[in-house]
């Protein structure tokens with residue numbers, strides 16, 4: 001009888017456009033917004049204060 005409640009499961013809003021987030025792309029509303037946010041990360045727009053050390057993936061040199 002109270003199955004309608006299940007619909008309000010996603011209470012997060014899209015950080016990009018403010019629309020209700022879609023479970024598949026949480027917390028974003030669409031893949032597009034998720035990509036936009038991801039792009040910001042790549043552009044170092046979200047650089048963390050302090051040292052952001054990016055592992056260089058060294059240490060496993062391929063023997064050839």
Ligand SMILES: [Zn+2]
Nearest residue numbers: 014017029033
């Ligand atoms: Zn969005």
